[in-house]
Amino acid sequence: MERVLFISTFLLLLSIINFTFSLPLSTNSRWIVDDSNHGRRVKLTCINWPSHLETAVAEGLSKQPLDSIADKIFSMGFNCVRLTWPLYLATDESFSGVMTVRQSLRKFRLFEAVSGFQVNNPSILDLPLIKAFQEVVTCLGNHGLMVILDNHISQPGWCCNANDGNGFFGDKHLNPQVWIKGLKKMASMFANVSSNVVGMSLRNELRGPKQNINDWYKYMREGAEAVHSVNPDILVIVSGLNYETDLSFLRERAFEVSFRRKLVFEIHWYGFWNSWEGENLNKICGRETENIMKMSGFLLEKGIPLFVSEFGVDQRGNNANDNMFLSCFMALAADLDLDWALWTVVGSYYVREKTIEYDETYGVLDWNWSSIRNSTMLQMISSIQSPFRGPGLMETHPKKIMFHPSTGLCVVRKSLFQLKLGSCDKPESWRLTSHRVLSLREEEIFCLKAYEKGKSVKLRVFFFGLYCSKWKLKSESKMQISSVSRSGNSVCLDVDSENNNIVTNSCKCLKGNSSCDPRSQWFKLVTSTRSRFKPKPFLQFSPKKTFLSLIR
Ligand SMILES: *[C@@H]1O[C@H](CO)[C@@H](O)[C@H](O)[C@H]1NC(C)=O
Numbered sequence: 001m002e003r004v005l006f007i008s009t010f011l012l013l014l015s016i017i018n019f020t021f022s023l024p025l026s027t028n029s030r031w032i033v034d035d036s037n038h039g040r041r042v043k044l045t046c047i048n049w050p051s052h053l054e055t056a057v058a059e060g061l062s063k064q065p066l067d068s069i070a071d072k073i074f075s076m077g078f079n080c081v082r083l084t085w086p087l088y089l090a091t092d093e094s095f096s097g098v099m100t101v102r103q104s105l106r107k108f109r110l111f112e113a114v115s116g117f118q119v120n121n122p123s124i125l126d127l128p129l130i131k132a133f134q135e136v137v138t139c140l141g142n143h144g145l146m147v148i149l150d151n152h153i154s155q156p157g158w159c160c161n162a163n164d165g166n167g168f169f170g171d172k173h174l175n176p177q178v179w180i181k182g183l184k185k186m187a188s189m190f191a192n193v194s195s196n197v198v199g200m201s202l203r204n205e206l207r208g209p210k211q212n213i214n215d216w217y218k219y220m221r222e223g224a225e226a227v228h229s230v231n232p233d234i235l236v237i238v239s240g241l242n243y244e245t246d247l248s249f250l251r252e253r254a255f256e257v258s259f260r261r262k263l264v265f266e267i268h269w270y271g272f273w274n275s276w277e278g279e280n281l282n283k284i285c286g287r288e289t290e291n292i293m294k295m296s297g298f299l300l301e302k303g304i305p306l307f308v309s310e311f312g313v314d315q316r317g318n319n320a321n322d323n324m325f326l327s328c329f330m331a332l333a334a335d336l337d338l339d340w341a342l343w344t345v346v347g348s349y350y351v352r353e354k355t356i357e358y359d360e361t362y363g364v365l366d367w368n369w370s371s372i373r374n375s376t377m378l379q380m381i382s383s384i385q386s387p388f389r390g391p392g393l394m395e396t397h398p399k400k401i402m403f404h405p406s407t408g409l410c411v412v413r414k415s416l417f418q419l420k421l422g423s424c425d426k427p428e429s430w431r432l433t434s435h436r437v438l439s440l441r442e443e444e445i446f447c448l449k450a451y452e453k454g455k456s457v458k459l460r461v462f463f464f465g466l467y468c469s470k471w472k473l474k475s476e477s478k479m480q481i482s483s484v485s486r487s488g489n490s491v492c493l494d495v496d497s498e499n500n501n502i503v504t505n506s507c508k509c510l511k512g513n514s515s516c517d518p519r520s521q522w523f524k525l526v527t528s529t530r531s532r533f534k535p536k537p538f539l540q541f542s543p544k545k546t547f548l549s550l551i552r
């Protein structure tokens, strides 16, 4: 009796401080929202977990117990998994319903993996592949994690290239009718059961010589309708052309489906697609951001949801190109408050491109799937896990916070008059007035003043604007916040790397080549309606598990 009371009190508490939300999800303008009365925003912050390679088994289960992997994903602050699957897992009965995990691993002579499985997941080893897949989904649900099923490829294996026969409708392994049959099978498998499957990505990275807009409209529409017809609860997630980079054609011609409030579009964005090092980084970031907006980001402005279902970086932290990309990505992801899925949780694959126990350097877990590969990198990325705005997160006045994309930190108070970089949980909020004064949102008597190069900026009491500096956004990235120092030099906000204090320095890289790095001076003024006074919204949905995890 006592225990029941305790639990119900605790659940009541949870519901008061908005820790949980209810499924199914739907969309409201560009936002994904929950099933509560007013539809509160649910920000998808997922991690990709591949299960589409040769063995068609979720990776890593030879290294760690399923339960422990799910627990790690939850503890790292992700609220969902984009779980990939090969089409033939749903359409080839002799494969999915008959072949067991053990047989599949043996087929590729992965004997070490079999032994590892025996130790870590003995109860899954002799399940048919499709049952093993369902076990993974269920276990993630038990840990309060949502799942998006992503049809990644047809024939199991590493993806993708233009001529691999899996690229576009009409390719050897992408018969539209087989694809639709597979989508229906998978969607109905998780229909009518109280399930944590909240969405389906219809097809990963369409590509190759056969791709064309007319077939895209025809088949993607058929696929979307097919999924919705058997599972009307889930989000239908639609990718574009050219390896999931191009949705620009939606400007001219709408994608029409018979259902409402369940359609989401998706894109991918990786640093290795371009060189981020060849020229001025402000210029590159400005140009790439503009390109993303032109190819897909414009959808948000039209009130259509967009999900970055893959992005990722080398987690070793020493890949300069990826690190530059990441800073630019983080700025846009915070600014637009994107829903996203990081590539990947994988520490190592059973086998990838013929290499057994392939080490995945883009994985947040290490080769053993036991520890976080680089907690500095993860910490940075986790700064965009909480939503900044959206339905249900409204405060009366929207405000701007100063986000520092290359560290994932925000400008916070160090003392009454001084500022430093700190956690984005409780950032100072700002208003850039029409007179270009940066004043605090909540204590409007304070404004930001620049002194000399290398010196800290300070908050000054606003006295008819007399002591305030005037600020403007500079450089092609529009992320350098510039003013004039006391002695009349042009300066930009910067971070003193020794103590994280906010200072001003000469503006870096307004011109010039790739030899200079402006990133310490990048600040993005991000719109936020997050309350400073409420705990940060926590996005797992299963009350029971959330409750357990919070107590722990
Ligand atoms: C789900 O339930 C509805 C209503 O009972 C039924 O019409 C439908 O066929 C079921 N769908 C699946 C995929 O089982």
Ligand SMILES: *[C@@H]1O[C@H](CO)[C@@H](O)[C@H](O)[C@H]1NC(C)=O
Pocket (backbone or CB within 6 Å): 315, 316, 317, 318, 373, 374, 375, 376, 377
């Ligand atoms: C983690 O990444 C950072 C860069 O963000 C790098 O400086 C550091 O060396 C990396 N640490 C490890 C343990 O790989």
Ligand SMILES: *[C@@H]1O[C@H](CO)[C@@H](O)[C@H](O)[C@H]1NC(C)=O
Pocket (backbone or CB within 6 Å): 366, 367, 368
């Ligand atoms: C994996 O774990 C084993 C046993 O704990 C350890 O000996 C090994 O060094 C680890 N390997 C890597 C690459 O982390």
Ligand SMILES: *[C@@H]1O[C@H](CO)[C@@H](O)[C@H](O)[C@H]1NC(C)=O
Pocket (backbone or CB within 6 Å): 512, 513, 514, 515
């Ligand atoms: C970049 O510019 C600097 C100074 O103008 C020059 O010394 C350097 O050689 C240039 N580097 C490249 C890669 O062009």
